[in-house]
Structure formats: C-alpha cells, structure tokens
Amino acid sequence: MTIPQDSGVSQAGRRANPWLVLFVLCLGFFMILLDTTIVNIAIPDLIDDLGASLDDILWILNAYILVYAVLLITAGRLGDIHGPKRLFMLGLVLFTVASIACGLAQSPEQLVAFRIAQGVGGALLTPQTLAVITTIFPAERRGAAFGVWGAVAGLATVTGPALGGWLVSEWGWRWIFYVNVPVGVLALALAAVFMPDLRFHRRHRLDLSGTGLVTLGLFLLCFGLIEGQSHDWGAVWGPVTIPMVIGAGVLVLAVFVWQLHARRDDEPLIPLRLFADRNFSVMNGVVAAVSFGMLGLFLPLTIYLQSVLGLSALQAGLTTAPMSAMSMVFAPFAGRLADGRHGRWALLGGMTLWTVGLTAVILTAQPGSDRGDLMPGLLVAGLGLGFVFAPLQTIAMRGVEPRQAGAASGVINTTRQLGAVIGAAAVGALLQAQLATSLAEQARTNAAGLPEGVRERFTEAFAHMGSGGMEVGAGQSGAHLPPGTPGPITELAHTTFQQGFTTAMKVTTALPLAVLALAALSVLLVRSRPAPVTIPDQPTPAPTTTDPVTADH
Secondary structure, X not given: OEOOHHHHOOHHHHHOOHHHHHHHHHHHHHHHHHOOOHHHHHHHHHHHHHOOOHHHHHHHHHHHHHHHHXXXXXXXXXXXXXXXXXXXXXXXXXXXXXXXXXXXXOOHHHHHHHHHHHHHHHHHHHHHHHHHHHHHOOHHHHHHHHHXXXXXXXXXXXXXXXXXXXXHHHXXXXXXXXXXXXXXXXXXXXXXXXXXXXXXXXXXXXXXXHHHHHHHHHHHHHHHHHHOOOOOOOEEEOOEEHHHHHHHHHHHHHHHHHHHHHOOOOOOOOOHHHHHOHHHHHXXXXXXXXXXXXXXXXXXXXXXXXXXXXOOHHHHHHHOHHHHHHHHHHHHHHHHHHHOOOHHHHHHHHHHHHHHHHHHHHHHOOOOOOHHHHHHHHHHHHHHHHOOHHHHHHHHHOOOOHHHHHHHHHHHHHHHHHHHHHHHHHHHHHHHHHHHHHXXXXXXXXXXXXXXXXXXXXXXXXXXXXXXXXXXXXXXXXXXXXXOOOHHHHHHHHHHXXXXXXXXXXXXXXXXXXXXXXXXXHHHHOOOOOOOOEOOOOEEEOOOOOOOXXXXX
C-alpha cells in the first residue's frame, strides 16, 4: 500500500508535544556542535597551562571531530535498532561526563583521550535529532521544525568563538568544557520526561562487517586529511605517506560500497535505496559543500580579523554575531516556505545570497578595513544562511521512510562532517602555499629601502613564516624577528604581514566560494514533488504499562 510518509508516525509521537521535543533535541545538538569550534579560541591558554606542543594542540582540536565523523553512520543505525531516545540519552550522558573530565585534564594526553570520549557521545546523539524530527512532525510542519534545527546549527557554528572567547577571558579555558555540564543535565532530564520512545515492528540487525569497513575507511580518510598539512603531505609512519593513508581509506570505502550492494536484499548498514531518491542524493552533495564553504571561509577570515585587523578573540567572534542573528531570524520563515512547494527556490535563493554575501566580505577585506566595512556582506550572508538549513534538511528527508530515518540522518551528518574536514584541509593547505608566495613577495617589495644585511634577514623571517607555522594572535606580524628588533622594522613587518595575508586570503577563498556556487546550481536538480513512499511497517512506542509518551525501556 502506498501512503504518505508521515502516516508512519506513532501515536506516542503524535501525543507528545513535538515542539517541546524539538527544544530538547536542539538543546543537546547545540551543545555538541558548539564543541567543534569553541576549543579553537583557547589554544594559547592550553599551550601555557598544559605545556602542550603543536602536535598535541592539533590532536586536541581534531580528535573530537575525527571520532565524531567516523561514528555517525553507525550511531544512526543503532538508533534505528534500539530507539533514538535511548541513543540520544546515552550520548548526552557520555558527552556530559567527558566534558567534566576534559575540564579536569592535567596533561595534553588526558585531554585528547577525553575529547575522543566527547566525540563518541556526540556521534551517538546527533543522528537521533533528525530521525526524531522526521518521525514526530507531520510533513506539513516538518520544514518549520527543520528551520529551528537549522538555526541552532548555524548559531552553534558561529557562536563558538565568541562564547569561547568570553569564557576563556573571564573564567579560564577549563570552563569551555564545564559550561556543557548544566546544559547536558537539563537536556537529559527533559529527554527522560518528554521524548517519546519510538520503535518499529520490524527487528533490525547491525551490519557488523559494514560497520567495521565504514569505520576504518572514514578513519583513514579523515586522519589523512587532518594530518596531511602538519606532515607536509609526506611520510607519517616510516615509509607510509599521507597519500597512501588517504588512498587506503578510499579503497576501504569502495569495498564498503560493494558490500552494501552485495547485501542489498538483507539489511546493510546504509540502505542504498536511500540514494535512489534524487533529492536525498543531491542534498548530500549540497550539505558537504555548505560545510566545506563554512569551514574553508571562516578559517582565513578568523585569522584576518585577529592578525590583520588586530581584534581580540572575543571581538573577532562578535564580528560575525550579526550574521548569526540574521540566520536565526529568517530560518523559521524559510522552514515554512520549505513546507510548501517553494523549498527548492528558497534553498537556491539562500545559497545564492550566502555565496554573494561572503564574496562581498572577501572583496571588501583590506589591510586597513574595519569591522563596519565587512558588515553589509556579513548581513547578506546571514540572510542567505537562514534560508539554507531548513529547506536543505526538509528536501533531503522528505522521501525517507521513517524506519530508515536514523540511517539517513547518520549519512547526511557524516557527509556534513566530511565536507568540513575536507574544506579545512584543502583551504588550510592552499592558504599555506599562498602565504609562502605572497609574504615573500611582499617582504621583498617592502624591504627594498632597508640596508642590505637587514633586508636579507627581513625577507628570510617571512620566508620561514610562510613555510612553517604562523602566529595568529591580535597585533602579531607572523614573522620570526629576533628580540630587540627596532620599532620601525617591527612596524614594517606588521604591515607586510597585513598586506601579504590579505592577498593570500583573497586567492585562497576563491576555492570555497566556487564550491558554494556549484552547490547552488546543483539545487536546480531537485524534484519539487517527490514520489510517495511505500512503507511496509509502522513505528510504534515501546511497550509500556503507563503513559507511552514517557516510556523509556
């Protein structure tokens, strides 16, 4: 029998207040996403307090996102098997306890281990949010719900630096982890009471071989992309190189896809029939591009705000706050549009405005700019971003059967994280290459009037900066000048860095902007009216002797 998708929603889900459930889901989801960006702002304090090396810092930042990205698909499937409520609450408990442990860490090694535990908790929680929203909201209200969810996703991404800057400045770096505790406890209590325990008649099985293959493949791919720049894309373990690690990851993922096809009549980890829906396939590409563009653009832009414009970490975070505010204001409206026939055009308009706004920000950015010069572009970008998340999620999940919502959510969230990893790696590598060129050229130009011996040392300082690491704190020049360097030369070094970095940033950001523009065009491939879905089984609340809405067993 062919029926509308939303008829599969359980009576427990219907009796539960879906907007209250959405609030609980967004509370947990906000906390998880916030931790992908909030830690960056505490790097100087971590180095000073824990005696962390550069490699330690890289792993403190990346251990979380690596584990998070690798486990999302498996966690989504586990939600289908054991019920999204159980996995959501388990993820909350693990993430909250791991946050306490992170705040108590006494060494870089301890902090890396606890960040891994945070990543596991976040991966268990995240896919359940989309799965529950897809199941408890009827189709005509789902877009508005995704609008709220999308606003939270955008808010968490751009709020991290500002909130982290305030916490580090006022309370110390440990509070970027402790702040999760009251939020996690509140979300856990509300989830226990208000989330329906949704189940299906069909008994699911976990595809163990598929789980192993996708976990190994994604780990190798993400590890290679994250570590590539720090190893100069060369050797990482003896004769093993970064390209070999990435190639092995791609090969393992290819075997995983073959295994999915071979088990298509059984119950593979990812039902390939999900990708028979053109809208789901296209939206996976778009969500990867959105993350690629967001991480790829904010990496150089954050450095520009602090090192070129001389803003503090908190000031740099607050500069992007208006964009976040615009996104929050318009996301619910975009969700209502997505509930009707205009979801495709809302998404196309949002992607276009976001790309145009960010392009304006990059073109406006000059060494002598101030925050006000960037504001028009940021506001346009925020308006566009508000029209991206809700239509994107609504279009992606509209044709998904509720019993496969966990698997679909795991796939699309994994795609989002892979886009972020690839974007950060690609833009980071390109930025380093452009800096090596533009800083050296700018140093040679600006040093023309210096005495010959000083000129040589001046240009060498910037050559080292371009090929090595770079300091990105407010007011720093980035060059490794010796102690006691005269003031005029130090000032010239700062001017050189401002000019060279701005030039490198403009060239580098052409890549993420091109990716966003291509994603905007791909929205035209979306079908306005997807075919109705045939659902062989219905979700039902877990057996209970009391209120089915609050049952939790």
